[in-house]
Amino acid sequence: MANTTELTEERFSFTAGAKKNLVIIAIVGIVLTILGTFMAMSSGGHDTDEGHAITTFNENALVASIDDNAPAADEHHAEEGHHGSAPWLKRLFSNLWINNVYFTGLGIIGLFFVAIQYAAQAGWSAGMKRIPLAMAHWLPFAGILMLVSWFLVKSDVFHWTHGDLYHGDHKDDILIGKSAMWFWPLEMGSFPLFYVIRMVIFFALWYLFFLWIKKEMLAEDIDGNTSHWLKARKYSAIFLVIFAVTSSISAWDWVMSIDPHWFSTMFGWYMFASWWVNGLAVITLIVVLLKQKGYLKVVNANHLHDIGKFIFGFSIFWTYIWFSQFLLIYYANIPEETVYFIQRMETSQYKWVFFVNILLNFVLPFLLLMTRDAKRHMSMLKVVCPIVIGGHFFDFYLMVTPGVMQNDGGFGFMEIGMFMVFAVAFLFVTLTNLAKAPLYAKNHPMLQESLHHHI
């Protein structure tokens, strides 16, 4: 049965109508952000009701109990706002950072997905690899945004950047112990050279491998030479090794160091799991929406089934990592570790987010995607993907905001608005670049295998 299907080149056209819709969403997002900022400005500064006071007390007691010989350390916690901006500005910065990390994840997961397919020599995905590739075009923008906003937000989001924590009255022994991770080779408390260089190198490496893999993928369209596939596989394999290390370190740097006294050895995996399942949901959603617009005839229910299984499986993987981190900290009950979860589980601002996080990222995807039909039908994928995408926003919100805002955090128009602005920017870059190349690689050596994929 050697029937090879005749293929014509297919291109996505990013229509003016779609662009207009995105611009409208962005404007609504900006309006919501401004509205949320004003609301935060007018309500900020009097968060001292009983519940908050108790929690604040608990935290300081916990930190103090492990840190008896460094009394200055907990004074820092107690003296909130000692060197911070106004709560509304902190909240704005916190949001900026959440979105930076969240959308960087989407970009890098686009490249990671492509690299996984090459390294595993996967045939099924041959028809849809251009979508994750287009997502990876966000990487240079993400890198610049992250570097610029890091300098903007550092003193409010990253407590450890304050120079006075390393000498004199406010000396913090825990941070001094960790200082080499940030300040090497300079003096601790000065400019965090090692940290900033790491950020630049990670983005540079990711972008470089993205360019190499993309070059081979697009060159294949022109001459159909199998050597492009082999080269892309080689780059992918090297990239995966680099990504294994960089994804973990970027999780410590960009997210875990927001709570600099706290650490978790699971954190690198945890953030990767969150990025990965979120990226899969975005890839799937774009594929489904393109199919419903009449594009991507090469993708059928069998391919959707496979990528649906990916989302189902990695939702459970995320839960597994999340729970492993939680259970160990819960059982060991070491104050310097439990403080992280007390802040997130037992305060009125974050408690609901904590449980909504599990509901959206585990319970709903698990139950909704369990059956075979759910993974094969676009209508169900269109329900589950937004749940996962929103759920992981809450996940990152919970990783970042309590560490930045302590008990002043909130969730409202500002969070929703800024997410919309970033989402539009990301989609603009992705869709513009998707339109620049054919929607699927007509010379991909495994395209026929993909067309006959049957499960």
Add this chain to the structure above:
Amino acid sequence: MEKNKHYVLGVYDDEDVLLSAIEKVRDSGVKIQEVYSPFPVHGIDDALGYKKTRLPIAAFLFGLLGTSLALIMQVSMLGFDWPMIIGGKDFVALPPFVPVTFELTVLLAALGMVGTFMIVSDLKPYKKPRLMDIRITDDKHVMAIDLAGNTLAKEDIKKIVNATGANEVNDKDFED
């Protein structure tokens, strides 16, 4: 003992011929009991018109049973039978129950699914296999038609099967 199960067997050596033969035989109103093949043939379950398996439902229910049993066991043991303080936690604390609950859910879902599958496919130890034709373990596909399940006469069925390009059409009888 008397042989009371009567089959007509169509023997094929090409899976494409087999697939079209299945459609033709079913179109002429003959019910096929089973097709045996030495390797998996793509699309054969669609051609045979098999209904979607309900095994996942059984798996889900067995999993639910595992979840319930695990929780009942742990709550009754640690909450009522022999309460112990472990790590300063409550007697009935949910987080440490999760790994055990998860494992028992998976175990019962898996074992229950295997058990259900063996019962519905009538697989059991010491069962004498009903081998239609020894060549299905080598290079031939065999289409088995149970005469008891069909209203047509044996000769008519044989004619229909023969017309679909079968290499051989044989009789096979078993005692039940």
